Amino acid sequence: MIDKVYCADVTPEMEGKKVKLAGWVYRKREVGKKVFIVLRDSSGIVQVVFSKDLNEEAYREAKKVGIESSVIIEGTVKADPRAPTGAEVQGEKLQIIQNVDFFPITKDASDEFLLDVRHLHLRSPKVAAIMKVKGTLMQAAREWLLQDGWYEVFPPILVTGAVEGGATLFKLKYFDRYAYLSQSAQLYLEAAIFGLEKVWSLTPSFRAEKSRTRRHLTEFWHLELEAAWMDLWDIMKVEEELVSYMVQRTLELRKKEIELYRKDDIKTLKNAVPPFPRISYDEAIDILQSKGVNIEWGEDMGADEERVLTEEFESPFFVYGYPKHIKAFYMKEDPEDPRKVLAADMLAPEGYGEIIGGSQREDDYDKLVQRILEEGMKPEDYEWYLDLRKYGSVPHSGFGLGLERLVAWVLKLDHVRWATLFPRTPSRLYP
Numbered sequence: 001m002i003d004k005v006y007c008a009d010v011t012p013e014m015e016g017k018k019v020k021l022a023g024w025v026y027r028k029r030e031v032g033k034k035v036f037i038v039l040r041d042s043s044g045i046v047q048v049v050f051s052k053d054l055n056e057e058a059y060r061e062a063k064k065v066g067i068e069s070s071v072i073i074e075g076t077v078k079a080d081p082r083a084p085t086g087a088e089v090q091g092e093k094l095q096i097i098q099n100v101d102f103f104p105i106t107k108d109a110s111d112e113f114l115l116d117v118r119h120l121h122l123r124s125p126k127v128a129a130i131m132k133v134k135g136t137l138m139q140a141a142r143e144w145l146l147q148d149g150w151y152e153v154f155p156p157i158l159v160t161g162a163v164e165g166g167a168t169l170f171k172l173k174y175f176d177r178y179a180y181l182s183q184s185a186q187l188y189l190e191a192a193i194f195g196l197e198k199v200w201s202l203t204p205s206f207r208a209e210k211s212r213t214r215r216h217l218t219e220f221w222h223l224e225l226e227a228a229w230m231d232l233w234d235i236m237k238v239e240e241e242l243v244s245y246m247v248q249r250t251l252e253l254r255k256k257e258i259e260l261y262r263k264d265d266i267k268t269l270k271n272a273v274p275p276f277p278r279i280s281y282d283e284a285i286d287i288l289q290s291k292g293v294n295i296e297w298g299e300d301m302g303a304d305e306e307r308v309l310t311e312e313f314e315s316p317f318f319v320y321g322y323p324k325h326i327k328a329f330y331m332k333e334d335p336e337d338p339r340k341v342l343a344a345d346m347l348a349p350e351g352y353g354e355i356i357g358g359s360q361r362e363d364d365y366d367k368l369v370q371r372i373l374e375e376g377m378k379p380e381d382y383e384w385y386l387d388l389r390k391y392g393s394v395p396h397s398g399f400g401l402g403l404e405r406l407v408a409w410v411l412k413l414d415h416v417r418w419a420t421l422f423p424r425t426p427s428r429l430y431p
């Protein structure tokens with residue numbers, strides 16, 4: 001490994017220090033007998049100046065390099081308030097690792113083109129910032145889950161049944177039969193709680209969604225928790241504590257990257273502290289109707305309706321108590337109102353809407369069989385899952401958080417596709 005100094009670590013206090021840098025040419029301009037190169041690496045940027053009078057050989061090499069050329073540079077640090085980071089490097093040696101005559105990404109590139117060359121666009125500091133924030137959100141999640149006593153488990157991705165409806169299953173040939181790509185690890189997490197009680201997993205989930213919205217991917221990263229003995233209200237507390245910790249910790253560790261996207265508009269992030277507001281589905285319908293939205297009780301809220309609802313809040317909030325017929329088979333019927341289930345979604349403000357879907361699960365064998373039949377599914381396809389209700393069944397609850405949706409809200413991205421390394425949508429499978 002090259003014994004290098006990272007660009008962001010070059011500070012005015014290092015005046016006079018000799019440094020070795022390795023990175024890519026981010027910007028370049030020539031003024032008189034000087035070449036100014038802004039070098040980029042994973043930490044950020046630093047300006048390097050090559051002067052013909054000071055070192056003609058290095059100057060000549062600097063004149064040759066094109067944007068995104070990979071280079072190793074040696075030089076001396078000089079404090080300079082005019083430099084982008086308050087300090088620059090006087091270039092004394094430049095080794096060209098690979099020169100690039102033409103880099104295909106230009107300032108006027110369209111979103112679709114940037115997605116076509118996603119493998120080249122990932123290196124841009126603004127895209128790298130998204131990936132740093134996504135990684136830090138998960139680092140924070142792991143910190144919280146560990147201290148709160150949750151066990152990480154690793155569920156299967158090749159499965160035989162639907163969790164969230166058969167319409168969005170990806171089917172694939174599996175030797176002499178068929179399998180599906182997992183829509184959610186939930187059913188397997190439910191099996192794990194009988195030994196571990198509080199479990200979590202981060203897995204890719206797959207949805208053959210035909211809807212082309214700014215919040216749907218066909219492959220997304222799914223953070224899911226499941227806990228024995230918890231009811232809906234217990235798991236909602238877990239959700240708000242986890243999300244709050246993830247957001248506040250990421251604000252602390254990734255302030256620079258968040259400011260790149262939000263500038264100083266971080267009020268809703270700071271507001272993400274428990275308790276989050278809670279409204280019932282009934283109240284949500286009343287609010288929407290009072291705002292002129294054409295929706296009746298019993299109808300599902302889509303992205304548009306949720307967007308209007310989020311206008312009422314300046315932090316994440318819960319909607320609970322949805323009608324049974326618009327929710328999944330595994331959700332427990334509300335004992336106080338058989339029209340409803342003990343389900344809650346967490347919605348992000350600023351128009352982002354649903355980031356978490358969760359519920360208390362039906363733990364009664366006969367009721368679950370009845371729900372499976374009501375949904376037109378076959379109990380025999382869920383025999384193992386029904387077994388969990390035959391051998392020491394317990395009240396239990398859980399939820400799934402869409403990581404890209406959380407990132408999209410935290411950075412106010414205009415589409416979840418920007419929140420994933422290589423987005424997968426109905427029209428995009430390459431690169």
Ligand SMILES: NC(=O)C[C@H]([NH3+])C(=O)NS(=O)(=O)OC[C@H]1O[C@@H](n2cnc3c(N)ncnc32)[C@H](O)[C@@H]1O
Nearest residue numbers: 184186207216217220224355356357398399400402
């Ligand atoms: N363990 C559980 O209880 C999870 C449960 N079985 C489940 O999958 N619920 S969910 O369908 O609402 O999806 C959960 C979250 O997963 C995200 N999600 C769900 N579908 C998508 C798509 N298509 N693209 C991106 N993100 C998606 C979104 O944030 C949802 O709130």
Ligand SMILES: [Mg+2]
Nearest residue numbers: 345354356357
């Ligand atoms: Mg949902």
